[in-house]
Amino acid sequence: MLFRRLLCLLAATIATTLSAQDLPGLKVTFTAAGKTDVRSDRLLALYVPAGQAPTPFLPAGPFTAKWEGDLQSPLRGTFKLSAESSGKFKLSLNGQPLLDGPGIKTVQLNKGANRIVAEIASADKGDTFVRLSWASKDFPLEPIPPTLLTHPADKDLDVAAQRRDGRLLFAQMNCAACHNDAALLPTKGTGMPEHGQIAPLLSELGTKFKKDFLADWIRDPHSIRPHSLMPKVFTGADANQKAADLAAMLTQGATPKAGAVDLKLAPQGGALFANLGCVACHQRPDAEGKDAQDRVPMGHIADKWHPAALVEYLQDPAKHYPATRMPHFRLEEEEASQLAAYLLVNSRQVKRQALAGDATRGQALIMSVGCFNCHAGMPATTQPTLATVLKAGDKGCLAPDDKTRATAPDFALTSTQRASLKAFLATDLASLKQDTPAEFAERQIKNLNCVACHSRDATLSTWTKVDGEAKKLRDALPPKEHVEGEPVHDAPIPPLTWLGEKLRHDWMSKFIAGQIEYKPRPWLIGQMPAFAHYADGLALGLNHQHGLPQKEAAEPPGDAEKIANGEKLIGADGGFNCITCHAVGDTEATAVFEAPAINFAQSAERLRKGYFHRWTLAPTRIDPDTKMPKYADPEGMTQLTDPYEGKGPAQFEAIREYIRTVK
């Protein structure tokens, strides 16, 4: 039984440190070759490899970047600000110059907003980077947390953001599939990664989907999934018939995938739906009405899928759609069957239009409507050229209403989306020919809905917010006593906030791609699913966001004395007794209790050096709820006077050296 007690309070006078106009992050103004671009960044950090553009809207070559905003200090006090950078970096605080080049300075910060202005001119040679950190008497150097950086609302930022949104829409909706222009647009496989991504392949549709659903879907996709990128292509009185014809053609001669799903497994599937985090991206199939979390609806699943095909799809969602947002969970067939049973049993059955379709007419339609432009990447034929579109204004796809749109496809664009697209079309479109990893990562965090499962900065994960739903689904199964070592549903999912600083690119990339065989945190009930299509770029972009290069400097083999000290330091005798919770390779942790920890063999390949040190010096600065003890005081001294005279960083480095040797 869960008994809840939250104090009911009448009214509290609450003031936040942020004023209503403050937005998270800093405003960054980039200039290159006389052009300017602005955006807001979460951190005062940047990494631009030599020869690359600082933003997609600026050319490669020398550039400057200027950060403006406020550092919100909880209290007046003495702090240190420290910059690492290449290029020419300057920082002023509250109107006073503070740093000219990399370095560290002690400053007084006021309670509340402290004005920060920083500038960098790109390095003459090599990569350009900057990372701004701070420290106080209470904590060692750390990047200034994104939650404490703000900037006022800004018109320039709004305009630039609109341009970026338009660029993404242009790419994601695959506008160029119909409106191509070889001179203006990048060739296939170059430029912005989302540009030219192929929509789901139309093969085997009939084995997967039910014909009546398909007809309804073609007729009006947005009535089934509001945010679908698929346009409504038929209008007029015969639209329903055309949709039915097309559906008939697409399913012609196909036999539904054979096999049944044991619907009795639905409760187990429901628990999986909760425990794998499906519930964070998708509404429950039995959910009614508008979803406060704007999750993808699932009520139509039973109408849509032939059961056995659904099981197969859940095991490999990218089979016919490499760029799908739906991740690969590496499900066992049994799990996929359970999930399918849950979805099928609980879907809302809707009476579908059951017009008889004519496959022959459908055959003609599929060519004339241009389905293959998106679904097979075939060259555009009948549609207006990009040049025409650029001059078209509010006509065609961009029309504000059905009448003006006439026979053009209906993408169900909102007025904001139309404005963004138009703003983007007003640019020279050159930004499609290039991209930056940092911006790619930022876009994909939204696109892939990483925050569904992971919290980031001040944003809580959707999974946390829908915990009540998840609990109900879990509770449908008979209660089970927790057995030591088994996963628990309330263990926290790692937040994304410091990911780019924390993980090595090679490991992170493999991990996101689903290529790491082990589960680093076996105590989590969920499991990180694979987003193979996006993994490498996402990982790189996250590193760049934190001002870090793809690769860390190569390290020589460890020093034997350090390694020996490190081994002692993780032990019970004269060490920090890390081995209580951490396994070391094949050696199990000695006494895990309440706080299972990651095997040290995995730490070395996962963690970047800087983050390892920041974590070991002050773990609660990164995760206030961590069970990992903080051994060092703010000066970095530990209570273990031997070795290294109690100097924490040297002791932790010895541990790192030892960990590097653990297989």
Added chain:
Amino acid sequence: MTSLTRTSLSLALALTAVTGFAQDATKKPEAKPAAKWEAMDYGRFLSASIDNTQGKSPFDQKGCAANKAVLVNLGNREAGYAFDTETLRGAGAWTGGWMQTKGVAFDGKHGPNPGPAVGAKVFFETNPGPGWSFNGTFNETRALPKGPEGVMAKIPLGPLPREHAKYQGLYLHGDRVVFAYTVGSAEVLESAEMENVGGTIVLSRSFTVVKGELDSSVRLLDLPYGGKVDLADGANAIVRVEIPLPAAPAPGKKADPKAKTKVAKNAPAIVKPADELTTVTVNGLPAGSILSNKGNFLSLKLTKVAAGTSFKVSFAHGAINAGDVLRKVPSKVAAATDLRAFTQGGPAHWAQDVVTEGVLGETDQAKQIDSLKSRIEGEQDSAQKQSLKDQLTELLAAPYVVDTVTVPAENPFGSWIRVGGIDFFKDGRIAFSTWSGDVWVGKFADDKLSKISWHRYATGIFHGLGLKIVDEKIYVLGRDQITLLHDFNKDGEADFYQNFNNDVQVTSNFHEFTFDLQTDSQGNFYFLKGGPVNPGGRGWGPLSEHHGCIFKVSPDGQKFEVYATGIRAPNGMGVGPNGEISNGDNQGTWVPVDYIHFSKPGEFIEVPDLSHRTPAPTKFNPHLCWVPYDVDNSNGGQIWVPANKGKWGPFEGRMLYLSYGKSSLFAVLQERVGDVPQGGVVKFPLKFATGLMRARFSPTDGQLYVAGLKGWQTNGVKDGAIQRVRYTGKSVTMQEALHVSKKGITIRFTGALDKKSASDPQNWAIEQYNYLWSSAYGSDTYKVSKPEEKGSDQVAIQSVKLAADGKSVFLEVAGLVPVMQMRIKMNVKAVDGSRVPDDIAHTINVVPEKEGEDYRSFAK
């Protein structure tokens, strides 16, 4: 319970080999020095729960197990005898080593308990239940625990009713461990021995009737897996012992390591009968007494045996084909001796004192001062230079320093010094108990700690996690009982381990620690017991009626009562000058974060599962305060600063709180609004070497001594330590009191604040949040403004006023409401420029309509 028979132990061996639990599971080929728990000389006995399972309840099993066993070391750790002090039962005896030191206080494993070593040869064992008959039967005379089905341990727990039998304690004399107890109205002494009779080992139980008439049967031997008891005559028996063999795994399948508990619990599939033999002989059979095999177990019926009588029951054991030898040997053992000879104290066991040298805080300070001075010299940045200078000023003006009372960590007995309790004798000598079961007494040569002479005073306590000295006698809390230690012959070692009170119930769960030992002004004792947390930390094992309670024991030890219920893993309590009973607790199931609570008799405190009420409570009385996870993640005890002419500075009459997890000391700010307490904690800017659990003020130097250990998660690095927090006499400026009113919050300091920094609103910030009280493990923080949303709220401070004496600050805050956690952060200095602790973590239970008395007295 899993039997102690040879093959069931070899079953355990087979399983450990599969699961990696075996002692030789170290990966590296080179020999490592013996682990601390293996190297330690535990003395002549060790008190522990014993079983052979992996930690789940052994209650549904047969065999030798005891919740409160004393494992006696026979020979030179060659054999063992387990005596159950609750049931006065000889639980079993074996050769093949004294015991294996498995379990949380030894190898740290969560589940197993100590027991006979792998490969031990069991001479006899008895099933759980009374060791002596009452009214002619061995039927259970204890009541079953009351409570919901499926939750409560459905077996009798605790000691037998006093009219049945009562454990009085044990005498230690040389190698002899002599148990003293009553059976009915008779007083009995009992002692086990190992003898080598012409190459054959005989294990025996000797008895002496001290007082009264012994008229009862003693249970001698059970056959948990079958066999047959044949009586030769009234004084001799031959027992055929059936030996179970482990079930073989199905062909081609490896034993499933996860199934280890299951396999161990299940009765062996193959029973190979009659392959071993135990012969039993009663030497000096009292007149009218006779062996009995009624019920297919062996007992000795004693009829009106008079005081002064001694007799001995001897057991030989071996293969069935050695029957001829085995039958003859027991009669050849030495005659029963009068055990009263061993009750006046014997020669010292631990003759060697261990001398250590303490370390004064100034020694460490001097290093820091030197380092700071050289850094100041080399610093170019003027702001940083100033910051370092401020640190130096503070260091030089530090009102408290931490001295180290170096514990005898290196000692000839390999005793693992992890301190679980401390107290002082009137002359300033200090005594401490250890988790591994020792009690040591230390004598200081001087105040400067230049020489501390330590002597090992007692051993074998069942987790010595609390110690109190009353009338110059040491009371030490074990999981099984409060033991009152007597040194009859004044050789500095305990000769009699008196059972002061053993009414507390124990199951074999690894985590149901008993903590702390305190007395009130009437001399009543108090201690705490946690819930039986499952391995892994979530949920509970089978419950007893005493899990999660505060207990009160009368000054004479005769009356035991549950004082309050519903605490989870409360590592420390306090008793105030006016009898205030406080406890801390540890975040976990039903405990959102640590808290400090003042309880009243009969009160339910926090954890419904451990409330021992039906239906379970749905609310609890307000705690003094919640302690946020980042401030204290694992609690220690509380102590009140005694009035002592300011010897320990300005905190007299105030409470202090210890953190085990953060190795920290806190001042507790308290106020009462009507009957409701509220307040918070402020950390002393001091560093300690180990997780702090216990504290006492020395009666001679008036300083605070804190102690603790590193046994589970803590940032402490020393296995065990005692440190002295010494007041240097320099001025102290710290928060000492807090008062909440509708208009705002007043904070009282022990010294005057620097006006500029203290009256600047920029130097103050308030944050607040609530927790969720639920069966989940701990809680997130929730906004006060939006109770369903995770996070916290900032609270606006409208103005800051410093009182004329500079010692009080009033933070004007509109609309204060009750909140589980408020954090007041500040960046203010004392008049002498030193930094003032910058974080108050407190709780508001009530916002009084009127300003309280306290406020008016200190706001001026």
